[in-house]
Amino acid sequence: MSASNKRAVRLSTPLDPAALSRLRCGQEVLLSGTVYTARDQAHRRLVDLLKAGKRLPFDIRGQVFYYCGPTATPPGRVIGACGPTTAGRMDPYMAPLLKQGLRAAIGKGRRSAAVRALLKKHKAVYFLATGGVAALLARHVIGRRQVCFADLGPEAVVRLTVKDFPLIVGIDCRGRDVFRGEP
Amino acid sequence: MTPRFPLVAQDAARRPKRRTRRGCTITQAEVRDAVAELCIRANIVLRPDVRRALKAAQGKETDRRARRLLGQILENARAAKNDAVAICQDTGLPVIFAGIGRDVDLRRLDLDKAVQEGVAQGYRRGCLRNSIVRDPLGRGCPGFSPCVLHYEPTAGKGLTLTVLPKGFGCENKTQLRMFDPTAGQGAVEDFVVACVEQAGPDACPPYVVGVGIGGASDTACLLSKKALLRPVGGRQKTASLEKMARRLMRRFDALRIGPMGLGGRTTVLGINILTHPTHIAGLPVCVNISCHALRSAHVRLK
Numbered sequence: 001m002s003a004s005n006k007r008a009v010r011l012s013t014p015l016d017p018a019a020l021s022r023l024r025c026g027q028e029v030l031l032s033g034t035v036y037t038a039r040d041q042a043h044r045r046l047v048d049l050l051k052a053g054k055r056l057p058f059d060i061r062g063q064v065f066y067y068c069g070p071t072a073t074p075p076g077r078v079i080g081a082c083g084p085t086t087a088g089r090m091d092p093y094m095a096p097l098l099k100q101g102l103r104a105a106i107g108k109g110r111r112s113a114a115v116r117a118l119l120k121k122h123k124a125v126y127f128l129a130t131g132g133v134a135a136l137l138a139r140h141v142i143g144r145r146q147v148c149f150a151d152l153g154p155e156a157v158v159r160l161t162v163k164d165f166p167l168i169v170g171i172d173c174r175g176r177d178v179f180r181g182e183p
Numbered sequence: 184m185t186p187r188f189p190l191v192a193q194d195a196a197r198r199p200k201r202r203t204r205r206g207c208t209i210t211q212a213e214v215r216d217a218v219a220e221l222c223i224r225a226n227i228v229l230r231p232d233v234r235r236a237l238k239a240a241q242g243k244e245t246d247r248r249a250r251r252l253l254g255q256i257l258e259n260a261r262a263a264k265n266d267a268v269a270i271c272q273d274t275g276l277p278v279i280f281a282g283i284g285r286d287v288d289l290r291r292l293d294l295d296k297a298v299q300e301g302v303a304q305g306y307r308r309g310c311l312r313n314s315i316v317r318d319p320l321g322r323g324c325p326g327f328s329p330c331v332l333h334y335e336p337t338a339g340k341g342l343t344l345t346v347l348p349k350g351f352g353c354e355n356k357t358q359l360r361m362f363d364p365t366a367g368q369g370a371v372e373d374f375v376v377a378c379v380e381q382a383g384p385d386a387c388p389p390y391v392v393g394v395g396i397g398g399a400s401d402t403a404c405l406l407s408k409k410a411l412l413r414p415v416g417g418r419q420k421t422a423s424l425e426k427m428a429r430r431l432m433r434r435f436d437a438l439r440i441g442p443m444g445l446g447g448r449t450t451v452l453g454i455n456i457l458t459h460p461t462h463i464a465g466l467p468v469c470v471n472i473s474c475h476a477l478r479s480a481h482v483r484l485k
Contacts, residue, residue: 074267132350
């Protein structure tokens with residue numbers, strides 16, 4: 001699953017809807033471009049803002065969320081350990097975010113049936129990153145910039161620039177789920 | 184007549200004064216620095232028994248993707264050590280066990296304070312994650328401490344310190360069940376298998392499973408966590424527990440959850456079962472699951 005993996009599909013952001021619709025669940029992907037870290041508390045705040053009819057602090061249309069709260073950055077490095085967290089906890093927030101234009105999410109573990117249906121409806125994709133290989137994934141992050149919610153510490157939203165970030169398609173935009181043995 | 188048991192404590196002044204022998208004097212700073220070092224080591228250097236179990240599993244795995252994922256996990260361990268970056272971004276809630284030997288002089292040692300300072304220092308210095316919120320309901324901005332600290336007297340000498348940084352993806356899968364005393368071993372085994380099956384792909388398999396049986400509810404929970412400190416792939420304390428562990432391992436393999444939950448035979452790397460005497464009316468069982476990144480480090484101060 002390293003960069004030399006020949007079977008993997010190369011994707012870059014902004015994600016092209018046509019390329020996204022060609023992905024099949026279980027397929028390996030190397031992603032390059034920008035992703036936004038967001039986990040529990042950031043999701044809660046973003047959805048609270050949407051509920052209150054307010055503008056989000058950044059444009060999520062066409063973007064990728066990475067469910068990740070990195071460690072502190074060691075001196076001389078771009079980022080510390082930065083693996084995925086359990087995606088299921090973000091399930092209740094998916095509807096308003098996808099409606100707002102979110103195109104993909106990266107995490108680990110299963111999603112609910114409701115999320116599968118939502119991904120299909122909005123032609124969005126759920127990617128898996130390998131859990132617990134955070135030092136390896138850190139080597140694929142080449143840039144970072146703080147975006148908002150700095151007071152949340154590791155749960156702040158940070159824009160990461162990634163190169164050949166190794167992923168597996170968990171749920172494709174037809175709603176097929178690798179954990180259900182599909183297709 | 185002298186009562187069989189003295190009803191009132193003897194007047195302290197009349198008690199013969201015991202000569203105080205010099206105990207093992209460990210300073211506040213020694214404990215603090217040792218804990219800081221353990222936090223960093225546990226989070227950055229994978230336990231050798233876990234690494235060996237992963238290597239063995241990779242050799243036996245037949246599913247190609249599962250084998251590649253195990254390779255990725257082993258490669259990550261090398262990257263973490265080489266780059267001095269944490270194995271996992273969830274550097275856990277540090278659960279610390281302090282074993283206090285009989286010769287340890289605690290009169291000038293505020294153990295709790297020293298340990299908490301050590302955790303905060305180690306986590307900051309090691310560039311680990313501030314994952315601890317002071318108010319579990321109000322949440323708020325996370326910090327580096329306080330950790331969870333368990334003290335216990337030990338028969339040996341000196342102060343033993345063990346740091347287990349427990350990630351919460353897997354900690355959230357902990358289950359406690361209070362069985363009827365007549366439930367039988369089969370029901371207990373079914374429960375352990377169900378716990379792993381329910382954790383499924385979510386908590387970073389392949390897992391290490393800790394089982395605590397007996398005592399009161401709190402004992403079972405604590406034993407299940409202590410079970411994670413025992414060597415992965417080691418033998419159980421009794422022959423019957425060893426048999427039980429082997430039966431369970433066969434059933435785990437049959438679940439075919441595999442690394443990341445994407446299939447394969449490697450679902451559990453190892454299991455450890457610890458027991459404690461319990462009450463005639465009950466049979467508490469707790470299952471504590473660890474992700475493949477089972478981390479801990481240990482030291483003895485003299």
